[in-house]
Amino acid sequence: MTVRQITADRMADIARGAAILGTGGGGDPYVGRLLAEQAIRRHGPVTLVDIEDVPADAVVVPVAMMGAPTVMVEKTPSGEEIHTALRTLRDALGQEITHLACIEVGGINSTIPFVAAAETGLPLVDADAMGRAFPELQMVLPTLAGVSTCPLVLTDEKGNSTLLRTIDNLWAERLARSVTVEMGCSSMTVQCVMRGAQLRDALVPGTLSLVERLGRAVREARGRRDPVTAAIEIMDGHLLFTGKVTDVSRRTSGGFARGTARLAGTGTHDGRSLELQFQNEHLLAQVDGRVVAGVPDLICVLETDSGEPVTTEALRYGFRVSVIGAPCDPRWRTAAGLDLVGPRYFGYDHDYVPVERLNAPSPR
Amino acid sequence: MTVRQITADRMADIARGAAILGTGGGGDPYVGRLLAEQAIRRHGPVTLVDIEDVPADAVVVPVAMMGAPTVMVEKTPSGEEIHTALRTLRDALGQEITHLACIEVGGINSTIPFVAAAETGLPLVDADAMGRAFPELQMVLPTLAGVSTCPLVLTDEKGNSTLLRTIDNLWAERLARSVTVEMGCSSMTVQCVMRGAQLRDALVPGTLSLVERLGRAVREARGRRDPVTAAIEIMDGHLLFTGKVTDVSRRTSGGFARGTARLAGTGTHDGRSLELQFQNEHLLAQVDGRVVAGVPDLICVLETDSGEPVTTEALRYGFRVSVIGAPCDPRWRTAAGLDLVGPRYFGYDHDYVPVERLNAPSPR
Structure with missing residues (x-):
């Protein structure tokens, strides 16, 4: 069983590697790194677990920001969005959330799950749902695996929240996008609730370890190769x-x-x-x-x-x-x-x- | 105590009078009348109760359509929207809904509550929240009385639903409007949950009786005066x-x-x-x-x-x-x-x- 405690000093490599695999999206690594470092320093290290160590009946919830990265850089979270989103989702599910996850690789969207994990104390799954970043909500491996994007919750830094239940993942994208635009072009989202047993089909394993290795390799190569x-x-x-x-x-x-x-x-x-x-x-x-x-x-x-x-x-x-x-x-x-x-x-x-x-x- | 049973044959006068007081909005009276007549014929008469006969702890929920009336005329409800909306709201409240109400006067928005009341068997309050129709959600007397528009649920004929909780009624309008536009410019909504004790401050009493009287007077005057x-x-x-x-x-x-x-x-x-x-x-x-x-x-x-x-x-x-x-x-x-x-x-x-x-x- 591979369980690791991720400390704040590792976030710079993670954010760098994630922004590389983020293919230009997924958020600014500097902002993402600062958010995660601050949360981990305040609340303690994040527990990272491998997919195979997640119990089959676990309730796994990816946390991410949605919107235009151009806006996210200037409109950082208030800190309450994640809690409001998770509470709203838990009430809608009628079940406690047991694990958090990462929906896409990116400078912010790979570090926001660390923020959420540090603040809630929930373990974070070492994986993501794309192996990269994509612009639209339905563009995740869970869609291919038959996992529904909804129930989905969007929250903003003002205190507004929206719970969506849609007939398919494309409608989740359409409605969530229009709400996000109205919220000021960025929002916090929890979506794509999965059971532990679904993770192997629905996620790319080891992504968070991979981005740390990538971020470290790039840093260590500087001045040498x-x-x-x-x-x-x-x-x-x-x-x-x-x-x-x-x-x-x-x-x-x-x-x-x-x-x-x-x-x-x-x-x-x-x-x-x-x-x-x-x-x-x-x-x-x-x-x-x-x-x-x-x-x-x-x-x-x-x-x-x-x-x-x-x-x-x-x-x-x-x-x-x-x-x-x-x-x-x-x-x-x-x-x-x-x-x-x-x-x-x-x-x-x-x-x-x-x-x-x-x-x-x-x-x- | 004034409790009346409203039968389908009374809907034409009600829809006509409501469309007059609807000041051009609130929906087409012909469409509204047909929807209500059909629901009452299928499920039986609607029980209309006066504000003073509603218990102080009643959970009163207005039902309405939102969007551009130009679109509502061509995009009529599937029949499931009301049930999905009320069920979602009940779950969010954690309380059973005891009464339905009318948010605004209008050819559709005064008859949709009859549709909802016929289909659910819940009593309908003889009142509305404006004494006319207005275009935006926050433009209701409940806003003046300190009643929150949210929790608000929007549903569409495809089966999508959205539950909003916003920091104020203006944000409810902004987010609900953008979702409604994306849903195809019309949606079904339940909002502005009130306790029985709040109705006197928040509603205009007797509106549904008034529009019936108005609709009847106009009809009876034809050919005579x-x-x-x-x-x-x-x-x-x-x-x-x-x-x-x-x-x-x-x-x-x-x-x-x-x-x-x-x-x-x-x-x-x-x-x-x-x-x-x-x-x-x-x-x-x-x-x-x-x-x-x-x-x-x-x-x-x-x-x-x-x-x-x-x-x-x-x-x-x-x-x-x-x-x-x-x-x-x-x-x-x-x-x-x-x-x-x-x-x-x-x-x-x-x-x-x-x-x-x-x-x-x-x-x-």
Whole structure:
């Protein structure tokens, strides 16, 4: 049985690694780290448990923020949202919540579960529901496993709360999104209640350990070896591009941060250009018009020198970044997975090709 | 103790009278009448009780539709919404609901409580929470009496439900409106839970009897005397204008039916013109640029020949109509009432003047 106590000093690596796998979304790692450090210092370490150590009848609840990351950076939680949300959900379930979980990987959405776990004393499951971040609520492996997003509770920093019960997970996304927009474009949410027995099908195991390992490897590589290469090794990824940001077009619409970024190549990519399209998360990367990675595979943007993750809302003109493509959880590559999060769902008129195939060494 | 059994054959008069006092909003009386007649024929008569006969500890719940009346006409309830809403509210309260009530006067919103009462067998309180219809949730006498709009439940014909708990009644309006828009611009709602002891402060007594009397008087006047005059007598109203609709500009925006209608005078109003501004309900009536009636007083549009009410979504070019102004409940004329529903709240740059003062006979 693997039970670990996570202390505040480990949150910086966790937040960094999570923001890398967050593919540009999931929140700012600096804000996420501070929130978790503060909560753990105040309430004590968080107990992290493996999926196989969660009892079959456990009531497991993912905690996350919803909304536009551009807004979350400036509108941090009051501290009461999590408690109101969990209390409302417990009353709706008529059952005590036994474990917390992480819905997606990201600078805030992998650390908010630590905040909630520290404040409630509940154990946190070492896993997440995507193996990355995605912009919409129904885009989780639990949807593929037949788990309902609802009952879902949304709360805001003012003290408002909303309990949704919808006919399917897409309607949960629609109604929760409109409430989140009205709440000021960000909210705290608990959703996707699972039994312990469902976790193996519904979650990606070991995510929180993985992001800590990734965050640590990048930090330790600095000044010794290339941090981007260190990240690529752990992610089983591909270096898609190295360059300089020349253009970012970003707007907050429909409760999302949407936009496009353009990079001019440097080094081995000199003379070439890369375009990134995002909706909270990076969806598509094209080099000189050719797709080099796309959803559901991961597209991760790192500062070239430090390997520090760059979220979509932090992308700025002049940043020197490296772009990594990495394979997603294999369940996303099934027909049902691609229906939910494949390129066509996001409006792109092409079929999914795995990132390792798009970036295979060309035969001589 | 006054307890009456309301049968289906009385719904036509009730719906007609309610649509007159609904000041253009509150839903189409034909649709409302059919829904109530069908429910009463299937389940039996509705028990109507006076406010003074409701026990002090009764749990009284108003039932209504929310959204744009333009949409409600085409998107009628599935029949399950009311039950889902009441069940969700009961679970949230942890208390059985003992009485139903009417939140506003209107062709649908005065008949939906009859549908709910017929289907559940609960008694219906002879009253409403406005003495007219208003477009936004917080615009009810219970707000003035310190009653919270939440817990509020919204349901739709697809089977989705939302339970809101907000910090004040204005936030209830904001979040409920955005959910209603996403649900397709109309929803079923239960809200503003009251104890029996609060009804005297929070409701207008006798509204449902009044609208039946009004609807009957208009019908009985046809072919014998002027139906519009019959209505004016019961409403203690003023004939503001008689004319022909020449122009209607209507749009559904932000979940409301908004617009303007222009009338060219006929008979004693020949050569003059009237402009009506509405947001679900009529807000302001001006004759040749001079205000002749405005919120919170009632502005009611009736077909001149038949006295049949014309809702804002039914107004059409060529309709020959009479416009009545009538005094609102005195609680709306207090400073707190005018803050909530006075002309300035709706964006008009003038103070409220009572309709009887605006239409006083000029001194000779």
